[in-house]
Structure formats: C-alpha cells, structure tokens
Amino acid sequence: MGLRKLETCLSPALYEADLHSGSIVVIIDILRASSAICTAFENGAVSIIPVAEVHEAKEYKSRGYLVAAERDGFVLDFADFGNSPFNFTQEKVSGKTIVYSTTNGTGIIKMASSASAITVGSFLNISALAEWLIAREKDVVLFCAGWKNRFNLEDTVCAGAFAERLMNSRLYSTICDSTLAALDLWALAKNDLPGYIEKAAQRSRLKNKGLDDCLHFCLTPDFTRKIPVIKNGILVDNNL
Amino acid sequence: MGLRKLETCLSPALYEADLHSGSIVVIIDILRASSAICTAFENGAVSIIPVAEVHEAKEYKSRGYLVAAERDGFVLDFADFGNSPFNFTQEKVSGKTIVYSTTNGTGIIKMASSASAITVGSFLNISALAEWLIAREKDVVLFCAGWKNRFNLEDTVCAGAFAERLMNSRLYSTICDSTLAALDLWALAKNDLPGYIEKAAQRSRLKNKGLDDCLHFCLTPDFTRKIPVIKNGILVDNNL
Numbered sequence: 001m002g003l004r005k006l007e008t009c010l011s012p013a014l015y016e017a018d019l020h021s022g023s024i025v026v027i028i029d030i031l032r033a034s035s036a037i038c039t040a041f042e043n044g045a046v047s048i049i050p051v052a053e054v055h056e057a058k059e060y061k062s063r064g065y066l067v068a069a070e071r072d073g074f075v076l077d078f079a080d081f082g083n084s085p086f087n088f089t090q091e092k093v094s095g096k097t098i099v100y101s102t103t104n105g106t107g108i109i110k111m112a113s114s115a116s117a118i119t120v121g122s123f124l125n126i127s128a129l130a131e132w133l134i135a136r137e138k139d140v141v142l143f144c145a146g147w148k149n150r151f152n153l154e155d156t157v158c159a160g161a162f163a164e165r166l167m168n169s170r171l172y173s174t175i176c177d178s179t180l181a182a183l184d185l186w187a188l189a190k191n192d193l194p195g196y197i198e199k200a201a202q203r204s205r206l207k208n209k210g211l212d213d214c215l216h217f218c219l220t221p222d223f224t225r226k227i228p229v230i231k232n233g234i235l236v237d238n239n240l
Numbered sequence: 241m242g243l244r245k246l247e248t249c250l251s252p253a254l255y256e257a258d259l260h261s262g263s264i265v266v267i268i269d270i271l272r273a274s275s276a277i278c279t280a281f282e283n284g285a286v287s288i289i290p291v292a293e294v295h296e297a298k299e300y301k302s303r304g305y306l307v308a309a310e311r312d313g314f315v316l317d318f319a320d321f322g323n324s325p326f327n328f329t330q331e332k333v334s335g336k337t338i339v340y341s342t343t344n345g346t347g348i349i350k351m352a353s354s355a356s357a358i359t360v361g362s363f364l365n366i367s368a369l370a371e372w373l374i375a376r377e378k379d380v381v382l383f384c385a386g387w388k389n390r391f392n393l394e395d396t397v398c399a400g401a402f403a404e405r406l407m408n409s410r411l412y413s414t415i416c417d418s419t420l421a422a423l424d425l426w427a428l429a430k431n432d433l434p435g436y437i438e439k440a441a442q443r444s445r446l447k448n449k450g451l452d453d454c455l456h457f458c459l460t461p462d463f464t465r466k467i468p469v470i471k472n473g474i475l476v477d478n479n480l
Contacts, residue, residue: 010250013251013253014389014391149254150417151250151417152417153417156417156421177390177396177440177442181391181393181425184424185421185425188424188428201416204415
C-alpha cells in the first residue's frame with residue numbers, strides 16, 4: 001500500500017468537499033467547540049446533537065434536552081449553559097444527550113458529510129485521536145474551523161500538532177502547502193503554546209468577554225482518550 | 241492619526257471585498273505572475289492589459305498586441321511568449337503594451353476593484369513598494385493569489401516579508417492572524433529563502449514542467465523600484 005495523503009484545510013471557505021470523499025475529516029475548533037466536545041465525552045456524555053438555529057435549540061430545550069447555546073460568547077437565556085468546556089462537568093453531562101447550538105460547527109459537519117468519517121480533534125484528545133487515525137487506512141484532512149470563515153492561528157497550530165504525529169508515523173505523505181505551514185507554525189509554538197497563542201485574535205476576543213478562563217485547559221494535551229465521531233449527524237463516542 | 245491597519249488574505253477564497261474599500265491592496269503571486277509584471281515594467285513596458293479568457297487574448301493578438309499567455313504552464317500557440325519573467329526582456333517589451341492572459345489574476349483584480357488602490361508586489365520590488373505603501377496614509381491588505389483558490393507557501397512568505405517591513409515602520413497595527421502567521425513563516429524562511437521554498441507545491445509543479453529556471457530570480461529582492469498599479473483595469477507604472 002502506498003502512503004496515505006495528509007491535507008489541511010485552513011478555513012471552511014477553503015474546503016473542497018469533492019476531493020475528500022474517501023478521507024477521514026478531523027474538525028478542529030479548539031477555542032472552544034472541539035475542546036468542549038472532547039470534555040463532554042470524557043465526562044460521560046452519551047451524545048451531542050449539533051443544531052444550527054437558535055429556535056431548534058429552544059425546541060429541544062422545551063422537550064427536556066440539556067442545551068448548550070451561545071452566540072458570540074454570550075449564553076442564550078433559555079440554555080442550560082454556554083460553550084466553555086468547564087460547563088460540561090460530569091455532574092451535568094454524565095449519561096446525557098446534549099444539544100449544542102453552533103452555526104459554524106453545523107455548517108462544517110454538513111460540508112464534510114461526504115467524507116468517509118468525521119471526527120473532532122483538539123489538544124485534549126490529541127494522542128488518542130492521532131493513534132486512532134494512524135490505525136485506519138485512510139487519507140486524512142485536518143479541517144480548521146477558523147473564525148467566521150477566516151484563518152486562525154490556534155486551530156492551525158493544533159492541525160500542525162496532529163500533522164507532526166501523523167507524519168512521524170511515516171504512513172502519510174503530504175504535498176499540501178497548508179499542512180507544511182501548519183507544521184512550521186506548530187514547531188514555533190510547541191515549546192510555549194500558551195505564550196504563542198497569546199497573540200491570536202480569538203485569545204483577545206475571549207479575554208475581552210471574560211471567557212478566557214478555559215484557555216490553558218484547551219491547550220492541555222491528553223486530557224481524554226475519547227474519539228468523538230459523527231454518526232447520522234450526531235456526535236457519539238466512537239468506543240460506544 | 242491612529243495606526244493604519246495591516247491585513248493579509250491568504251487566498252482569493254478568503255477575500256472580503258466589503259471590508260477593504262478604503263485600503264490599498266497588494267496582489268502577490270510571486271511564482272510567477274507578480275514577478276513577471278514587475279520585470280516587465282523594469283524593462284520598459286508601458287502597460288499590461290490583463291485578460292481572463294483565451295479568446296480575448298487571441299483577439300488582441302490579431303489586433304497587433306504583444307501577448308503573454310499560458311494555461312497550466314504551457315504557452316498558448318498564438319501567443320508571443322509565456323508567463324516566465326525571463327520572457328519580458330527589454331528587447332521584447334520596452335515601449336510596448338502587453339496583453340497578459342491570466343484567469344486567476346483577472347479574477348483577483350476584479351475582486352479588489354472596490355479598494356482604494358491596487359498594486360502588484362513581489363520580492364523583485366519589495367523595498368520600493370514597502371516604502372511607497374508606508375508613504376501613503378492607508379490601511380493595507382496583502383492579497384496572496386495562492387493557487388486555484390488554495391493557500392500557498394510562497395505568496396504567504398512574501399506577504400510576511402512585506403508585513404515585516406510595514407510593521408517595522410511602527411505606522412501599522414495588526415490583529416489579523418493571517419498576518420501573524422505570514423510574519424512567522426517569513427521569519428523561518430528568510431535566512432534561506434530558496435531552501436525554504438524548495439518544499440512548496442508550486443515549486444514542484446514548475447520543476448515538473450521544466451519551468452523552474454526563474455525560481456531564484458523570483459526570490460531576489462529589489463531587482464526593480466517599479467510600482468505597478470491598476471488604473472481602469474490596466475496595469476501601469478505608477479511613476480508614469
């Protein structure tokens with residue numbers, strides 16, 4: 001078997017769905033959605049239903065679901081809590097299905113729906129997910145969620161960290177400039193990740209809203225070995 | 241006066257025209273369009289007419305214009321020459337108007353048409369253009385042409401080189417992650433630019449087609465002090 005192909009997409013605006021139908025797509029949105037999702041599964045969540053619209057989230061709430069919903073960092077009044085990973089405690093989420101309101105995330109899941117599989121990556125599950133990917137015999141696309149269709153540093157650096165692990169397995173090749181850039185930025189950032197991320201625009205946005213308490217946590221490797229995967233549009237723990 | 245804003249767009253797919261109506265847009269497509277354009281003006285070209293379609297280029301040819309036209313690196317049969325900067329010699333272009341066939345470039349010029357001004361940047365004119373930009377009192381967008389709407393390393397690194405000069409003037413501020421990434425990649429590349437670009441996908445594409453003879457030239461700083469600008473859809477030397 002030849003080497004598997006590794007590619008990186010630096011923003012949803014750059015995703016080319018028709019090129020990736022045979023690949024595993026790793027959605028990376030570390031500040032904070034993909035970190036929150038990994039945390040929820042570690043703390044015993046059964047599944048997470050991503051919904052695009054506020055009214056959908058509200059409808060689920062009226063049917064008794066636990067709802068995590070924010071817009072621009074602010075918790076919606078009907079929701080149980082916002083999107084910080086710190087909200088997804090064992091006490092709150094163990095054994096539960098959570099409805100997660102995310103316009104951006106839902107769009108990305110839809111864009112990637114033709115892929116062979118869709119999973120969710122963050123520093124929190126990096127070793128387990130990298131091993132899981134390597135154990136598959138598939139091409140991989142590291143899909144950075146970015147911010148409002150823009151490139152962002154934090155997701156790119158995390159993609160670089162995944163790329164380093166996959167390339168080190170010697171099972172992948174890449175001719176993708178985005179992957180090469182992500183690897184280089186990760187190499188610059190890895191010795192002091194919080195220090196590097198300090199300059200990122202999203203870091204300032206979270207700080208300005210007082211939502212940066214979870215920042216160091218989101219940059220912590222290997223908090224969990226959970227592999228969230230999308231099945232029928234819903235996030236579930238791959239091991240269950 | 242406050243600081244001017246510096247932003248970088250890493251691919252045409254990421255360009256947000258409505259945000260940049262007051263800015264000067266620098267189009268960067270160093271392998272090879274923006275390098276060829278800088279070379280043409282240094283060698284005495286009067287103007288360059290960018291055209292999108294092959295049939296338009298052919299029509300201009302029939303009217304006696306000098307035509308540079310390629311598709312995927314191959315010179316079109318009716319054209320005078322292809323898009324390598326080495327074709328734009330003084331002997332061929334001095335005193336002439338050149339028709340330049342470029343689907344990508346024409347699209348980008350159209351996208352940027354609402355900007356305050358559009359110019360063309362490469363390593364070949366980096367000092368002169370950076371000084372010219374600094375002398376204006378405008379926000380700047382470094383617009384990487386990329387490749388088929390994708391991110392590429394070489395234009396990003398060149399954007400980083402421009403960003404370094406502008407930021408060093410202390411007249412600009414940036415909260416743009418793309419600019420920060422470009423600055424970091426340039427910092428990695430600057431001590432051995434040809435060595436760094438060796439891994440770029442476009443470098444391999446040019447090599448495979450035997451079109452890489454101009455590579456080192458395209459990475460040479462300050463071959464010219466010309467500032468190509470778009471006026472009424474046509475590239476002209478700003479000093480004329």
